[in-house]
Amino acid sequence: MTEVLLERAEALQEEFRRVFGEAADGVWAAPGRVNLIGEHTDYNDGFVLPFALPQATLVAARRRADGLVRAHSLFTGETVEFALEELRPGGVDGWAAYVAAMCWSLRTAGQAGLLAEDVDVVGVDLLIESDVPHGAGLSSSAALECSVGLAVADLTGAAVRPLEMARLAQRAENDYVGMPCGLMDQMISMLGQAGHAVLFDTRSLQPTPVPLAPEGDAEVLVIDTRAPHRLVDGEYAARRRQCEEAARVLGVESLRVLSDTEADVAEILTPVEDEVLRRRARHVITENRRVIETVDLLRADDLAGVGDRMRASHLSLRDDYEVTVEEIDVAFEAVSAQGVHGARITGGGFGGCVIALAPVGLHERVRSAVREAFAAAGFTEPEVFRAPPAAGARRVV
Template identity: 65%
Template sequence: MTGADSMASPELLSSAFRELTAGAPEGIWAAPGRVNLIGEHTDYNDGLVLPFALPHHTAVAAGRRDDSVLRVRSLNSAETLTIALEDLVPGAVSGWGSYVAAMVWSLRESGRSVSGVDIVLGTSVPQGAGLSSSAALECAVGIATAELYGHQMPPLEMAKLAQRAENDFVGMPCGLMDQMISMLGQPGHAVLFDTRTLTPSPVPLALAGAQILVVDTRAPHRLVDGEYAARRAQCATAAQLLGLTSLRELNDDDAASLDQVLTALEDDVLVRRVRHVVTENRRVLQTVDALGRGDLATAGELLNASHQSLRDDYEVTVPEVDLAQEVLSSSGAYGARITGGGFGGCVIALVPEDAVQPLITDITAAYAGAGFSTPTAFTAEPAAGARRVS
């Protein structure tokens, strides 16, 4: 067990909760991070995504209070936050605590009563790696607080509350994908999610003789600095100029040539943003089809094409990410691409089982030669979504 794994262990959380409150927690809840196999920057364009939940998770030990106070201790940062519920307003809390405060705020804003809560949290989701540690934290806090106060709701409704927390309280204009998969993850499956109809469809990931390798490039993954918001705004502008409700509508008319549609946009940046979204939606469906046929070579080619589109048309990669993708795709992987919002974070690859260790060795050597920080890597299997642990 790594240090990060131990921080999320029920035993440590229970012990820390007793230390904080002098009493036992009323329960322990957990929610996972995620890898997005394909379908990047499509979720806020009413598009298609194909993520799966990771075994890495955030866990919280929690109990009720009756004094309208939120008190939270993070084992990872060794910090404690205490704030009155009446003071929970956007901008009142920063850092890791903002995601916890945001979730309690979102529940209360939805009309659900919360009179106070003690929380001790720990996470094994790598921080700043593009594996959605924020959604894992939001969903773990959300299901814990809701159950403590007797609020029952479907998983997708909780995901929407978590999205609102991140959008309106934290200030990160994310789509619904991360919170959805943290709530709805299934062992052995990815989830094809249509963000326009809000329809989730489990997709078996039976990768005979292959594995999904996740490489944390160690390039800092920061999305609240304006770049993510800028991409979203560019897509909204393009849709408006084209007379569309969302860019997803460009996938509805098979008779229309994308190039012909793009001639209506005189801004080259907008042309490239739109081209990525439309072609990425197509790649999601093509990947589901390829995986269903066991055609790993085609699935790998689609991952490579997704990365190229994210690099050239969406411009969200960085040198560390591009180097990892290049080494993986040229040294034995079926294909590889950046996963997550971009500007750092992780690269995923579909690789033959016997190529995992050689590829890790190759990437480590390439990073050393380029003067980059040493990357870390692990193989990932789809795991369960948010749940009560004890």
């Protein structure tokens, strides 16, 4: 994959010269991600087990001396320009909001307590290209944030550690863009390791690499349903509020506290009278437990056991958390019938992707089955691709 990134970086440098008339100072990359298990747990101080994808966002960049940022997207063909001194949350919208958000987050990092001091961000020209599927729940936004953040920090001369950059990117998305996401997406984009998933404790901020199918007898397949990734009517934010309310009713700071016990979940949730809150909390508590079980099963090379936890996760997200849509459920059922170890929705839901942990050699069978199921249902043809765990964000050239 390094050779592919180098080829893309070289092509992007040539395009940069065409768009901006001068040579780029460098090219930086940050990957999208797949979450093997641990959904909607990160904003509940819980556990997640994602890995970085080979698909990445690349940013070619050059310093400017006038305090302006010019960003051009090869995806939209647009160029957006803004002054660093005028950056305020909500001041830039669309795809460029993520660019502005990272510049703003770095400039105010000291005020936010995320770095020892604010970063004196320099003006930059940025050229952006990406092969992370947009709107598919594979964290194209975090890939954009982290690649821009690395480029801007490097050209400014700021030393920002990977986890610090992830937290700056999360703040950018929370406080500038207005999306109340947890830290998982940005963390794995910065800290991904080839051949590994990363167990991340979002309370202690401790990352632990976990080998993923090291014997080469299984692979992760991604089924991009191409159902629009709609966080309809603020439903993502609503789930977060419901979890916070359930924790308040239960008298704990977060639902993670209850995941750490061995008590029966039904007994734990007895004080919660509201049925919706009870179901939301049940998902989070049981999902945290499934993540830890999955890590143990991976280390024991028990892929059937991992698959069982993936299926249970999907059913919990469908029934208790209610974040699946028809395309997702059709893909899940079609894939599950093809001899895979397990399958589940990945990402925030309301569209996006299903993943399958499959024995090597099932790729074509899975693709055919899902395409047939989607054709019968009248859905847009899905895309199915292999997803080997890749490295995290870095400077390419």
